[in-house]
Amino acid sequence: MNIVKHKSEIVDLLQELKSKGKTIGFVPTMGALHRGHYELFRQAKKENDFLICSIFINPTQFSDAVEIDNYPKTLDQDIALLNKVKCDFLFIPEQKDLYSEQNIIEKSDLIDLNGLDLTLEGEVRPDHFKGVVFIVKTFFDIINADRAYFGKKDFQQLVIIKHMVNELNLNVQVIGCETVRNENGLALSSRNAKLAEEEIIEASFIYMVLKECKQKLKSLTVEASSSWVLDQFKNHASLTCEYFKIVDSRTLQPVTSLHENKSVVGCIAVKINNVRLIDNLVLSD
Numbered sequence: 001m002n003i004v005k006h007k008s009e010i011v012d013l014l015q016e017l018k019s020k021g022k023t024i025g026f027v028p029t030m031g032a033l034h035r036g037h038y039e040l041f042r043q044a045k046k047e048n049d050f051l052i053c054s055i056f057i058n059p060t061q062f063s064d065a066v067e068i069d070n071y072p073k074t075l076d077q078d079i080a081l082l083n084k085v086k087c088d089f090l091f092i093p094e095q096k097d098l099y100s101e102q103n104i105i106e107k108s109d110l111i112d113l114n115g116l117d118l119t120l121e122g123e124v125r126p127d128h129f130k131g132v133v134f135i136v137k138t139f140f141d142i143i144n145a146d147r148a149y150f151g152k153k154d155f156q157q158l159v160i161i162k163h164m165v166n167e168l169n170l171n172v173q174v175i176g177c178e179t180v181r182n183e184n185g186l187a188l189s190s191r192n193a194k195l196a197e198e199e200i201i202e203a204s205f206i207y208m209v210l211k212e213c214k215q216k217l218k219s220l221t222v223e224a225s226s227s228w229v230l231d232q233f234k235n236h237a238s239l240t241c242e243y244f245k246i247v248d249s250r251t252l253q254p255v256t257s258l259h260e261n262k263s264v265v266g267c268i269a270v271k272i273n274n275v276r277l278i279d280n281l282v283l284s285d
């Protein structure tokens with residue numbers, strides 16, 4: 001695997017491959033890689049001639065510098081995992097080589113996100129998705145990939161990136177990959193590394209409740225099912241539910257009933273010992 005730190009170097013390497021007609025699959029990450037990321041790499045590797053992974057803890061999507069400092073960093077293990085999946089390029093840029101403050105001003109209001117960024121995570125993390133869109137567009141400009149892979153675990157992020165690509169008419173196919181879970185159903189996340197073993201077990205309650213909510217919706221209204229979910233957490237000693245919303249999977253706006261031909265997703269954020277976990281489940285296709 002070729003480890004590249006400079007933007008100009010990766011641009012040259014990838015341009016050469018593209019000029020030879022090779023396809024490039026890109027997986028952007030913030031590192032602390034796990035089996036969830038691995039599945040993205042595997043799919044990208046299978047569907048493209050070359051796989052490039054980036055590791056960059058993006059300051060523009062955090063509101064708090066402490067959060068950035070606390071984000072888990074495991075570069076040696078990450079490199080081992082990337083070697084295992086035969087990744088071709090690892091791009092680990094420094095912030096100053098990627099963008100300037102001026103770039104942020106120019107690019108962060110690049111497109112209208114149609115309110116997709118204001119609901120769910122956007123309500124608790126203002127400007128988070130503007131930061132995500134900014135950095136993903138910055139990487140897309142550098143890498144010029146044929147396909148880019150994102151996890152459905154970050155469902156809102158995936159919807160917003162697809163929206164950006166559509167709005168800007170970018171020549172990259174955005175592919176959503178299924179959420180990878182542990183044996184108890186907990187969605188794998190780099191943040192799980194901050195949890196103790198017992199907390200990991202407790203956190204699998206989130207997926208249990210999401211699955212049960214899908215069952216409830218067969219006999220209860222959307223409102224009653226949502227209240228049922230919130231009640232489950234009210235009674236839980238260590239898990240605090242920040243939000244649970246049943247939304248239209250295209251607009252991310254709350255729905256009041258399940259209609260045919262409308263894909264509906266239950267999105268949840270839960271705190272355990274100050275670690276924020278998000279998850280979602282398709283409740284109706």
Ligand code: AMP
Nearest residue numbers: 029030031036150151153154179180188
């Ligand atoms: P992150 O490093 O957390 O920014 O994640 C990088 C990419 O991996 C994002 O597209 C995530 O949605 C995806 N990802 C993270 N965890 C999982 C998971 N458990 N299953 C599938 N994709 C995931």
